Amino acid sequence: MTQSIFPVGGPEIKTKSHQWDPLIRSERYPNIWCPGCGIGIVLSSYINAVHKSSIPAEKHICICGIGCTGRVSGYLNLDSYHTTHGRGIAFATGMSVIRPDLEITVVAGDGDISTIGGNHLIHAARRNTDLNVIMVNNLNYGMTGGQHGATTPLGARTHTSPYGNVESPFNVPYLVSAAGASFVARWTTIHVRQLLRAIKRMMEIEGFAFLEVVSPCPPTFGEFNNYPEALDMMNYFRDKSVVDNDADLRDITITARPEDPIVVGNFVDRRRPSYQELLSGLHEKSSDKSARGGPNH
């Protein structure tokens, strides 16, 4: 089977049809991402997980923030929301309270999730809000041209740290685990099978599920830090990733030293009541006439 795609402003493209086609807004292609970018791998992993999940597509919701990764939702033929910078998790919280039956996944970049949106991240983990959060960590702000953020390794060079970054980065899996998340994982874009398995597991978890995907950004972070070509950082991921599901999360900060390992794995998978479960219990409690209400009630 072949199909025709009519990209915006471009000529007709004839392509073989694919089983994922119903999940993609193919008329929006080509996408905006640079050659060598890892976000497409994260997108395809998510689509594959949606495709394989037992939940129908109309119950899958994708919510994004702003930045390169923020564009993921726009290519998905789902209910998709491209929100404000850093606020995807807060937006998703409201939606998930009203519709706990929806499978809501927030996909956003490291600057979005852990820097400007860091407060929403830790509070959602603390509440154990039933959401999936996929943070694509390209170690810098890519869309604005390569500036340092809360995940940029100490010493790494960017346009706003031209002499080397003087800020220590967040070790985000450790942070999110400490805040109370039900599931915490880190993989890189070379771990496509592990990404699929992790995202599928996140969709089963009743609680806050967090996945960090370390991802290459050749034209900005890569160019500045000796990974200028598309394959350079993928080779680094292949050579230096160490799978350790039982890692001591205190020790897995990503550094700028090429000899240091990137510790990856499904680190946390535990059960405690989700925010939605606890909230729904309030309806019964509030109907108890003997329970003490607030003032004036």
Place this chain on the structure above:
Amino acid sequence: MNQYAEDGTLVPGDYFMMGNFACVEAAIMAGCRFYAGYPITPSSEIFESASTRLPQVGGYAVEMEDEIASVAALIGASYAGAKVMTATSGPGFSLMMENIGLAYMMEAPLVIVNVQRAGPSTGIATLVGQGDMMQAKWGTHGDVETIVYCPNSVQEFFDLTIQAFNSAEKFRTPVFVMADQVVAMMWERLRIPGCGEIEVKQRDVLDPKVLSSQVPFDYSEDFLPMPIAGTGCRVNIDSLTHDSRGYPSIEHSVSETLTRHLVGKITGHAREIWKWEEFLLEDAEVAVVSYGCSSRSALRAVKIARSKGIKAGLLRLITPWPFPDEIIERVSSKVSTLVVAEINYGQLIHPIREHSRCPVVGANWAPGTLIDPSAILDALQVVVPS
């Protein structure tokens, strides 16, 4: 004691109630089932009361980590199909501006109550102000048009909260109830009308079946049905400038069409939104223009002025935005001067002066208290020498 019906709503009748509590009861009657907030004086009773009352009617009141998150959560819940609200005061209102812009862009119905307090920055949390009136219109970036209601009594706080929900649903936009510390914390008689007496606008929801033959956003229409999450619409809702399909675009014509739609759906219906009240204007030579709690001082000042032989009248603006230009033009063409009384150092006086056919002076007062009627009277006596 408040009397509740089986469905959790207040039994119709007369009550003695604080403005903030009346606001919550109105929201429940209007169908609000989701509140996301962050505590702030002098609006906190709204959050507290919502936390008690919403679960009783099957709703949710959630505490977010800040006011930025509150409004983001409201938009998410609105797109999940709920009627939603929050309440705040100046500092929180400033934080909300980012996602208020998102609500305009995503055309998400929501109600935001701002119980205005005194001063810039943290100011004085427990005292009254009206210093956020321009922020309500201009606080978020980009071109938007806004709907604002200004109550001056507990009863009106109740009535206008219901009206705000109805307008939010009709116009698919954030709507503001710009209350103030006096109206919010005052206790007054409140008449709860029967259900049949309350008009409640239900949301116009997009049927996913129509998407096989039409685009989700036909901007030739002012009011578009809303695609709700999880109903099979699978529409892209975007904070970027977007076309009739919901797709991001940098085309000039797309930007023009979208921005004109967001502004025009409100300005084109301004006459049906406007609410105002006129008192003794028939033969007035000078008119006081005021709103919110200040209008109570203004009414007193007008009555004293009349007793002194000054032919004064009062124009009370209930919807300062969209700006009621035609009403200002009409009233100002029949008097010698407009005196604008507000608890700030000059905010709504500016659009009033822009549209007035006569000179405009301010009776400004902002020490954190109600305007003393004598301050308004002084202004009247200056412009109309006896």
